[in-house]
Amino acid sequence: MSSIQEKLKKFALALVNEDKAEIIIPTYDDATGFWFGGGNMVEAKDGTLYISGRYRNFGDSRTGLDLGDRGLELAIFESKDKGKSFQKIHSILKSELPQGVLSIEGTSLHFNKDGDIELFISSEKAENSYPEHLKEFLKPGTGVWSIDLIKAHSVKELTVGKIQHIVSCTDSQFIHVKDPFYYTSYTGDEYLMFCTHPFNWSSSNTAYMKRKGQDIAFETPVWEFFRRGYTWDVAMTRGTCVFDMPQIGVLKDKRVSLFFYDGGEGLRNMDQHNKAVQRPRGYSCEELGGLAYIENGDPKSVQRISVDMPIFLSPYGTACSRYVNILQTSEGIYATWQQSQKSKAQPLVMNFLSNKEIEELLS
DSSP: OOHHHHHHHHHHHHHSOTTTOEEEEOOSSSSTTOEEESSOEEEOTTSOEEEEEEEEOSOOGGGOGGGSOTTOEEEEEEESSTTSOOEEEEEEEGGGSSSOEEEEEEEEEEEOTTSOEEEEEEEEETTOOOOGGGGGGSOTTOOEEEEEEEEESSGGGOOGGGEEEEEOOOOTTSOEEEEEEEEEOTTSOEEEEEEEEOTTOOOBEEEEEEBOTTSSOBOOOEEEEEOOOSSTTSSEEEEEEEEEOOSOGGGTTOOEEEEEEEEESOSSOOOOOTTSOOOOOOBTTBOEEEEEEEETTOGGGOEESOSSSOSBOOSSTTOOEEEEEEEEOSSEEEEEEEEOOTTSOBOEEEEEEEHHHHHHHHO
């Protein structure tokens, strides 16, 4: 690992600090299968912080969504005291969404150049189906994921009546499209990145679409942007955030962006040999945190730092640590993510680095 990679890893570990993380939005029940997260934090011009995410109650999609209230609610919280407290100010239930939505998944808030707020939302829709030759592989009671957009002048005006389709896929290799996150590069280029799954749910990978100016339209998706790895992330590589590093200290003359992603070795928890080294392996819904980086604003330059092992592991529960999101403000940098607890619930947690701490880490 190069000296720059070591510095990036050290910085990321200080930012996504599993031991210093504080719960900011708890789950509806402190038990396995209950989550809040899969969204992001943005800052309005007046300094108000907004967090989007989805509540998930216990349910098992392998046997159909009727066994639990999975992906039941999209919620938006605000903080007017710089992250010391958050209050729910807006909510959209899956029952309110059109198109037979079975489950709400990842979301992303974005303030565009006009000052309007955009909410990208992924959901599982019963009306979406598999290609004719694969229809028998779609489990009863389930659907196919796609991504929509709600655009408004304010958070409270984000209503389902304004929803617009953004991206879906009929290619069996990438047919499930979900977990969007927005990235505006220092170059001014804007991207919507998202996770894909094949029809058989054997893996997850990351794709992106570049935006055409202020239009709703995006360019043709780049489906094979960041594929699963070869070791601990051989089954899953789901990007969750790209963050342009400050150009200070050792990065003064470099343009580097951190790429956070979730990974795992399988879709199911694997039995380990009782005489082998025991370690978290990551599996569906209990992913572990990985790190990569991008140079000079080019997404295709992405390189893994977490080649052999994950970097972010919760000290509790299943070790799950996922959906990292980073926001830089004038006071410092916020990191939020879902973190497994002793109960195996996954609330949203947060850590903050001040500008002074950032300078010291990059000196």
